[in-house]
Amino acid sequence: MKIFEYQATGLFKKYGIPVTEGILCSSAGEVEAKIPDDGKSRVVKAQVYSGGRGKAGGVKVVTGKEATVEAAGQILGMKIKDFVVEKILITEAVTIEKEYYVGMVNDRNTRSVILMVSTEGGVDIEEVAALSPSKIFRTAVDPVVGLMDWQARSAALKLFSEPDLLRQASGILSALYRLFRDTDSTLTEINPLVLTSGKKIVAVDGKMNFDDNALYRQPGILAMRETTDTEALEIEAEGKGLSYIKLNGTIGCIVNGAGLAMATMDMIKLYGGEPANFLDIGGSSNPQKVIDAMDLLIRDKNVKTVLINIFGGITRCDDVALGLIAALKKIQLAIPVVVRLSGTNAAEGLQIIRDYGLQPVTSMREAAKKAIELSKTKS
Ligand code: GDP
Ligand code: MN
Numbered sequence: 001m002k003i004f005e006y007q008a009t010g011l012f013k014k015y016g017i018p019v020t021e022g023i024l025c026s027s028a029g030e031v032e033a034k035i036p037d038d039g040k041s042r043v044v045k046a047q048v049y050s051g052g053r054g055k056a057g058g059v060k061v062v063t064g065k066e067a068t069v070e071a072a073g074q075i076l077g078m079k080i081k082d083f084v085v086e087k088i089l090i091t092e093a094v095t096i097e098k099e100y101y102v103g104m105v106n107d108r109n110t111r112s113v114i115l116m117v118s119t120e121g122g123v124d125i126e127e128v129a130a131l132s133p134s135k136i137f138r139t140a141v142d143p144v145v146g147l148m149d150w151q152a153r154s155a156a157l158k159l160f161s162e163p164d165l166l167r168q169a170s171g172i173l174s175a176l177y178r179l180f181r182d183t184d185s186t187l188t189e190i191n192p193l194v195l196t197s198g199k200k201i202v203a204v205d206g207k208m209n210f211d212d213n214a215l216y217r218q219p220g221i222l223a224m225r226e227t228t229d230t231e232a233l234e235i236e237a238e239g240k241g242l243s244y245i246k247l248n249g250t251i252g253c254i255v256n257g258a259g260l261a262m263a264t265m266d267m268i269k270l271y272g273g274e275p276a277n278f279l280d281i282g283g284s285s286n287p288q289k290v291i292d293a294m295d296l297l298i299r300d301k302n303v304k305t306v307l308i309n310i311f312g313g314i315t316r317c318d319d320v321a322l323g324l325i326a327a328l329k330k331i332q333l334a335i336p337v338v339v340r341l342s343g344t345n346a347a348e349g350l351q352i353i354r355d356y357g358l359q360p361v362t363s364m365r366e367a368a369k370k371a372i373e374l375s376k377t378k379s
Contacts (some may be wrong), residue, residue, distance in 0.1 A: 001210045003224050004047040006089045008206030011183070012190075015175040018202045022091035031072040031090065037065040041093035043204075044071040048083035051191075051207065052124065056080045061093050094202055099192030100159050101125050101136075104177065106186050106211075112140040113180065115147065115173065117155050121192035147177035160195075168201040169193075183221055184214035233296060240292045242281055249274025250375045252303040254293045256281050256315045264309045267364055273372035276303045283314045287323025294327040298335070304375040305336050309367055312343030319345075321352035328356070336374040340367035 009019040020043070025031045035042070046058030053059050058080050060071040068090060078085045099122035107114045118136045120128045128135055137158040141147045149170070156169035172193070180188045189207040196202055215222045227235060230246045237244035243258070247265075251273050255261045258280055265275045279297060281289045290308075297303055310320045321341065328337070339360040341349040353360045361367045 001212055001215060001221070001225055002049045003208055003210075003221075004049065004087070004226070005045065005206050006047055006087075007224050008188075008208045009203060011179055011208065012176070012203050012206055015179045017172050017175050017179075017190075018200060019206070020091040020094055020202060020204050022089040024087055024089055025072065026076070026087045028069055028073045028076065031069050031088075035065055035068050035090060039064050042068050043091045043093050044068060044075055045089045045091065046075050046078060046080055046085040047087040047089055048080050048085055050081045050083055053080055058085065091204070094194060094200075094204065095197040096192075096204075097195045097197055099194050101128070101189075101191045102173065102176065102193045103187070103189035103191065104141075104180050104185075107140070110140050112142055113147075113177070115139050115141055115151070115155055115177070117158050117173075119159060121194070125189075125191060141177065143181070146181065147174060149174070152177070165195070165199065165201060172201060172203070183208070184211045184218055185209065186211050233299065237279075237292075237296055240289070242279060242289060242293055242296070244280075244293075244296055245278040246300060247275050247277050248302070249276045250302055250304040251371050252276045252279070252297040252300065252306045254279050254281060254290065254297065254306065254308045254310075256283060256310050256320075260309060260311055264307065264364070264368070267368040268307070268372065271368050271372050273368065273375060276300055281315075281320075287319055287326055290320055290323030291327040291330060294324070294331055294333075298331065298333065303335065305338060305371045306333070307367060307371040308337065308339045308341075309364060310341050310343070310349075312341065312345055312349070314344075316344050317341040317346045317349030318352060319349075321349035325352065325356050338367050338371045338374065340364055 006024050012019050023034050041063045044060045046053050058075055062068050062071045072088055075085055075088055101118040101121040103116045104113050116136050116138050118128060120135050139151055139155055152170040152173040155173055156166050160166050160169050176188060185208050187209040190203040191205055194202055194204050210221050234244050251268055253264050253275055255264050261278050261280050268275050279293055281293050297306060310317055339353050339358060350360050361370060
């Protein structure tokens with residue numbers, strides 16, 4: 001799970017990390033009402049689940065109320081990497097002397113938390129990692145003992161040498177580690193952490209990701225989840241025991257097992273089609289799951305054909321066929337369905353499909369080709 005910058009910096013503040021104070025707005029009118037006419041410089045920042053907002057024009061440093069309202073109008077509604085900007089954060093601007101990078105991630109290989117710091121802040125850290133990896137200092141933190149004070153100090157020493165700045169930076173690193181651990185974060189990043197002209201170290205950006213499997217014990221984090229329509233569907237599917245991931249194509253796929261889902265998507269792509277989703281009904285024999293899956297699928301208006309590809313193991317093909325027919329009776333489907341069943345009780349399943357008046361196919365290749373053909377003829 002991800003959160004927005006304003007939420008991440010809100011957590012930073014709770015942990016005593018200095019941040020630039022901000023006001024969240026979702027319309028130009030709100031900016032007009034909330035921002036004082038004091039001639040001060042401010043930063044207008046798009047709140048989207050994506051970095052690189054600066055480069056995309058989603059971060060603007062402005063002076064005075066009029067310019068703030070104008071920048072807000074430009075940024076609201078803007079599209080940054082497929083995300084439409086619905087909220088902006090307006091922060092006080094600081095005068096930046098230098099930008100740094102600070103981050104931590106879980107590392108499975110070393111079973112530790114890797115703390116990373118770099119003097120090359122503000123820019124894309126992946127680029128720094130690729131072009132000049134020596135400019136990123138890394139240290140492994142044993143999660144059993146936590147970030148030791150000496151470790152925080154030696155990392156801070158890679159960025160600063162003055163005693164006062166060292167004190168500030170190591171305090172920030174220690175607090176950031178506590179936050180990372182307390183919230184079951186998988187990635188926490190400040191880019192840039194800045195040194196201001198007033199010799200203060202401040203976080204002017206924040207990014208945090210969390211372990212979805214730990215959300216059950218993180219009610220505070222879970223409450224920050226803001227879902228898009230797509231994510232809402234994915235969460236609804238999860239509640240029904242289905243794995244659903246929306247993609248951008250036109251062929252809706254109902255399959256059992258993640259491996260078969262991948263293979264089905266590969267097959268569709270091989271013959272020039274695009275899958276509309278990844279929908280795995282899992283390994284059970286419950287007809288209700290097929291009904292639920294069909295119901296979810298057709299809510300995606302891009303779906304032009306449904307491809308049902310089942311390999312019966314524990315799942316029985318006749319149960320899937322019954323579920324499918326129950327779903328078809330319940331939902332008035334305006335798009336074609338291609339069914340391929342193979343494995344346990346396939347003969348019985350295929351007979352049920354035929355009795356209903358559908359013509360099933362037996363090979364996966366044939367199924368993919370037919371689904372693509374039908375998705376193209378139907379507009
Ligand atoms: P990102 O591009 O999505 O990572 O957005 P950031 O929040 O990191 O902002 C991008 C850049 O805007 C930063 O690297 C800074 O150079 C600049 N910036 C952000 N806040 C301030 C500020 O308060 N003052 C000044 N002068 N520049 C800022
Ligand atoms: Mn940034």
